[in-house]
Amino acid sequence: MKKVAKRGQEEIKDRAQARRDEIVEQAKADVEGLREHGFYHTGIDSSKGNETYQVKVYYVEFIVDSKERKVTALVRRLNDKTPRHVGRAKAAPNDCFNVHIGKAIALRRALGLTVPDEYLNAPQPTEVRVGDFIEVTLDSGEIEKKPVISLKAGSLNAHLPGRIIQYPSHYAKIIDDSREEVCG
Incomplete structure (x- = not known):
């Protein structure tokens, strides 16, 4: 009976790790898409985001502080010297920090976009990997x-x-x- 329970726990851990990996990849693609949107403004839904997201060319800079476990997104319009919008993300004390998820959260906040629930509630990693x-x-x-x-x-x-x-x-x-x- 113990072997069956242990195998069930391992399957749950594997699913949680696979889901986290999917969310990290989704966050990477999201950030890339939002950056590209700032240059090309294709497929704009004017009911979403702030004015910069809707109609302006913008550039994104990230400040990552791994020690403090936070990411800041600075959004500048074409000729701005200072950021027009700032978004921040900080990992909760008991959560594992992931810069890719943090960038997606911070950038979405800076652009006035909804942050997907899966970014805010990503499962914790269950598998130690090289580079962690x-x-x-x-x-x-x-x-x-x-x-x-x-x-x-x-x-x-x-x-x-x-x-x-x-x-x-x-x-x-x-x-x-x-x-x-x-x-x-």
């Missing part, structure tokens, strides 16, 4: 945050300055699954 940042609580109670550089069955390797530490994967809490070294 994890939080590990040591036996001493100290908490360390570090990037995952490799995985082996049941364990992961994280990088510390000058050395590599191996941890059992069940000790790790994923705190950032953006998998980007430089966010822009």
Whole structure:
């Protein structure tokens, strides 16, 4: 009976991870589409968004603060030196930060567009992957945050300055699954 329950839990975890992966890809495509919309203004629905979204050429700049787990979208019109609209997104304390979802939320807010519920309520990642940042609580109670550089069955390797530490994967809490070294 325990094997059946464990297999059911694994299937739920796999579905949650697959759904999160879909939402991250959707967010990436959404940001790209909204940026392109600022240049070309095709297929405009004037009942949505603010005036800049509806009728103006605009440019987008993102400020990402991974330590604070937040993203800011700055929207400028063609000849503006300062942003006309600003949107912000910040991960909740117990949520895993993802820069792609954050960019989509922040940009939609800056343009006066509705933020899809799936961005705001994306499932937490269930699978540690190379490039994720994890939080590990040591036996001493100290908490360390570090990037995952490799995985082996049941364990992961994280990088510390000058050395590599191996941890059992069940000790790790994923705190950032953006998998980007430089966010822009």
